[in-house]
Amino acid sequence: MEGGLATNNGSISETQNGSLCDVSCEDSQSALLFLGTGCSSAVPNAREQVLRWFTRFKIPRVDSIILTHEHADAILGLDDIRAVQPFSPTNDIEPTPIFLTQFAMDSIAMKFPYLVQKKLKQGQEVRRVAQLDWRIIESHCEKPFMTSGLEFIPLPVMHGEDYVSLGFLFGKRSKVAYISDVSRFPESTEYVISKAGARQVDLLILDTLYKKGTHNTHLCLPGTLDAVKRICPKRALFVGMTHEFDHEQDNKYLAEWSQREGIWVQLAHDGLRVPLDL
Numbered sequence: 001m002e003g004g005l006a007t008n009n010g011s012i013s014e015t016q017n018g019s020l021c022d023v024s025c026e027d028s029q030s031a032l033l034f035l036g037t038g039c040s041s042a043v044p045n046a047r048e049q050v051l052r053w054f055t056r057f058k059i060p061r062v063d064s065i066i067l068t069h070e071h072a073d074a075i076l077g078l079d080d081i082r083a084v085q086p087f088s089p090t091n092d093i094e095p096t097p098i099f100l101t102q103f104a105m106d107s108i109a110m111k112f113p114y115l116v117q118k119k120l121k122q123g124q125e126v127r128r129v130a131q132l133d134w135r136i137i138e139s140h141c142e143k144p145f146m147t148s149g150l151e152f153i154p155l156p157v158m159h160g161e162d163y164v165s166l167g168f169l170f171g172k173r174s175k176v177a178y179i180s181d182v183s184r185f186p187e188s189t190e191y192v193i194s195k196a197g198a199r200q201v202d203l204l205i206l207d208t209l210y211k212k213g214t215h216n217t218h219l220c221l222p223g224t225l226d227a228v229k230r231i232c233p234k235r236a237l238f239v240g241m242t243h244e245f246d247h248e249q250d251n252k253y254l255a256e257w258s259q260r261e262g263i264w265v266q267l268a269h270d271g272l273r274v275p276l277d278l
Contacts, residue, residue, distance in 0.1 A: 050080070050083050050084060053270070053271070054084065056271070059084075061084055061085070062081065062084045062085075062096060063096070063097075063147075063148050064096065064097050064098075064099070064147040064148045065081070065096060065097070065098040065099065065132070066098075066099045066100075066147070066152065066168060067098065067099065067100040067104055067166075068165050068166045068167065068168075068180055068181060069101075069104060069159065069163075069164075069165040069166065069181060070100070070103065070104035070107040070108055071181075074181075075104075075107075075108060075111070075112075076111075078108070078112060078115060078130060078132070079112065079115065079129060079130050080130070081096060081130040081132065082128060082129060082130040082131075085130065085131060087128075088128070089126075089128055090126055091126065091128060091129065091131055093131050094131070095131040095132050095133040096130070096131065096132055096133065097132075097133045097135055097147060098132045098133065098134055098135065099135050099136075099137050099145060099147060099152075100134070100135075100136065100137065101136065101137060101138070101139055101166070102136050105134060105136060114127075114129055115129060115130060115132055116134065137154060138154065139154055139156045139164055139166060140154060140156065141153055141154060141155060141156070141188060141189060141192045150170050150171070150172075150278065151170065151172075152168045152169070152170045153168065153169040153170070153192065154166050154167075154168060155167035155168060155169055155177065155179060155189050155192065155193065156186065156189055157179055157181075157182040157183075157184070157185055157186065157189055158182065158183050158184040158185075158186065159181045159182060159183060159217055159218075160183055160216055160217035161183075161184070161216075163217075165180075165181040165182065167179030167180065167182065167189075169192065169193060169201070170278070171202070171276070171278040172278060173277045173278060174202040174203070174276045174277050174278055175193075175199060175200075175201040175202050175203075176201065176202065176203045176204075176205070176276065176278070177193045177201045177203070177204045177205065177233070178205045179204070179205065179206050179207060180205070180207055180239060180240060181207055181217075181218065181240075182206070182207045182218070182219055183215065183216060183217050183218055183219060185227065190230065190231065193231055193233075194230065194231045194232065195231070195232035195233075196230075196232070200232060200233065200234060201231070201233045201234070202233070202234050202235065202276065203233065203234070203235050203236070203237065203274065203276065204228065204231060204233035204235070204236040204237070205236075205237050205239055205268070206219065206224055206227065206228070206236060206237070206238055206239070207219050207224070207238075207239065207240050208220065208221055208224040208238035208239065208240060208241055208267075209240060209241070209242060210242055210244065211241075211242075211244050211245055211250070218240070221238075224238060225257065225265070228261075228263055228265060229261060229263070232263060233263065234263075234264070235263070235264040235265070235274075236263065236264070236265045236266075237265075237266060237267075237268040237272075237274070238265070238266070238267050238268060239268050241267060245267060247267055247269060250267055251266050251267050254266055254267065
């Protein structure tokens with residue numbers, strides 16, 4: 001389960017497929033992003049998430065997509081993005097910008113060639129598919145990018161010792177770090193989001209798989225709490241928990257931990273909203 005948050009000039013609403021970020025721009029037009037693991041074929045799937053949360057929060061569209069990595073649970077719902085795009089049987093619509101690494105791009109091109117294809121081959125029929133504008137970003141904290149009125153700083157983290165996934169730091173007045181898939185922080189990444197390093201973040205959204213022990217590709221609760229103590233954000237929300245967590249009881253434990261350590265920490269849940277000024 002993952003949680004959600006909101007800003008007082010927009011909202012960031014967590015779903016099981018990532019985060020929806022609704023940002024009010026200077027021209028008063030709202031910009032909506034699909035952040036984090038982007039879209040997933042996990043249960044509930046991307047289409048179900050759209051029906052559940054887009055309807056509840058009156059979300060009309062997605063203006064930008066940012067992918068953390070190219071694992072199956074992060075990308076297999078990409079084709080369902082057409083459900084939040086204007087209807088056109090001939091695909092004659094403005095494509096949605098999607099930000100990802102070159103490594104992720106190469107993997108997706110093999111899994112979804114029809115989403116990457118520029119032109120139809122001779123004799124090929126037109127079929128309605130998601131229209132995406134692929135934009136390559138670098139896995140480096142010093143290579144930020146802009147989309148929908150916000151600057152995003154990539155946060156490369158280890159998702160197992162053989163794989164780099166991305167988190168993202170964003171926000172001008174309030175800093176939010178979103179890291180959905182991590183087993184270890186490289187020193188350079190931890191420095192960017194640490195109180196003892198470059199800055200104290202206002203909200204850290206962090207991967208927490210199991211309640212006890214360790215895992216080779218994800219942080220578990222003991223390791224997540226250690227990371228929170230090192231990074232020292234003002235607040236932290238944990239996402240990606242398995243069914244072994246008891247949400248109410250474990251949040252009581254985390255409330256006690258928060259009192260001792262002086263850092264507000266809770267398990268998130270779908271639909272949760274937290275006031276922030278980005």
